[in-house]
Amino acid sequence: MDLFSERNKYKSFDYTLLSKNLPLEIRNRLWNVFVTNGVFLLVSNGEFLSIKFFGEATRKFMEKIWDKFLKKDIEGLYTRPDEEVLNGFKYAFLREFEWYKVYDFIEFFIRYYPNHNIVEKTIKQINEVLEEERVPYRIINGLVTPIFQKVEVEEVERVFYLGDEYKPVADCLMRSLQYLSNREYPNYQDSIKASILAIEKLVKIVLGEDSGTLGQLIKKLNIHPALKEAFANLYGWTSDEDGVRHAKLRSPLSTGFEEARFMLVIACAFVNYVIEKYTKESSNE
Numbered sequence: 001m002d003l004f005s006e007r008n009k010y011k012s013f014d015y016t017l018l019s020k021n022l023p024l025e026i027r028n029r030l031w032n033v034f035v036t037n038g039v040f041l042l043v044s045n046g047e048f049l050s051i052k053f054f055g056e057a058t059r060k061f062m063e064k065i066w067d068k069f070l071k072k073d074i075e076g077l078y079t080r081p082d083e084e085v086l087n088g089f090k091y092a093f094l095r096e097f098e099w100y101k102v103y104d105f106i107e108f109f110i111r112y113y114p115n116h117n118i119v120e121k122t123i124k125q126i127n128e129v130l131e132e133e134r135v136p137y138r139i140i141n142g143l144v145t146p147i148f149q150k151v152e153v154e155e156v157e158r159v160f161y162l163g164d165e166y167k168p169v170a171d172c173l174m175r176s177l178q179y180l181s182n183r184e185y186p187n188y189q190d191s192i193k194a195s196i197l198a199i200e201k202l203v204k205i206v207l208g209e210d211s212g213t214l215g216q217l218i219k220k221l222n223i224h225p226a227l228k229e230a231f232a233n234l235y236g237w238t239s240d241e242d243g244v245r246h247a248k249l250r251s252p253l254s255t256g257f258e259e260a261r262f263m264l265v266i267a268c269a270f271v272n273y274v275i276e277k278y279t280k281e282s283s284n285e
Helices: 015-020 024-036 056-069 082-096 099-112 116-132 150-159 164-181 188-207 214-220 225-239 257-284
Strands: 042-044 052-054 138-140 143-145
Touching: 024 082, 024 099, 024 116, 042 082, 052 056, 052 082, 056 082, 056 099, 099 116, 099 143, 116 138, 138 150, 143 164, 150 164, 150 257, 164 188, 164 257, 188 214, 188 225, 188 257, 214 225, 225 257
Parallel strands: none
Antiparallel strands: 042 052, 138 143
């Protein structure tokens, strides 16, 4: 629930800028999640309470941060007091990192922190912070992704829990997600290509076909004719001479984030719908 000042318009933010801006108050909340989950843990040595050092898990993770993330001389980590190291990194996280560097670190943490349970708990809480602060990103399948609505997040997440039979489909959608999630150099055209290719692979798997384009195969799918026509038209759009799949060299980009996001979400929703429909029909036979 919004607080009084926000509810009555006394306090306002341009939330459309948050995709390329992370104010200090949001960085503070993200840092608090790491601290409260023990990711950055300082403990006393039991003898001198004023002297603090990293716990074992934090020590190992900080070594990875120093080497793989910051790419600094590791001797600088070993020759400075742990409390000084942590305060320096905290200052960089809160005040020096570019907005995308904060998201880079979140993905780095997910990949390298040794305790899976803490990672899962931290992901959940970070997503809660991003939602509460209306930041247009969520963590999906280990990636910080520009997805806005909760229902869209759920549709995309479901795809990555499909069985091995649909792994080629999930792999395509993962590539689409990665292209869309590249915060410095997003590739919207390739994201759209990967999304439509995922639908094509799904139809081939469901129909047991090895060849054919989506435009040809969609006609054989046991779904409502209006849906067939809709996805045939989407395929036609992405295959158009001046469109995405066959875009002319050096031609101006005709697609952007909105189109790529739409295609990813609609592809995931369609994949989930078709699999559920065919699974239900096969169980009733």
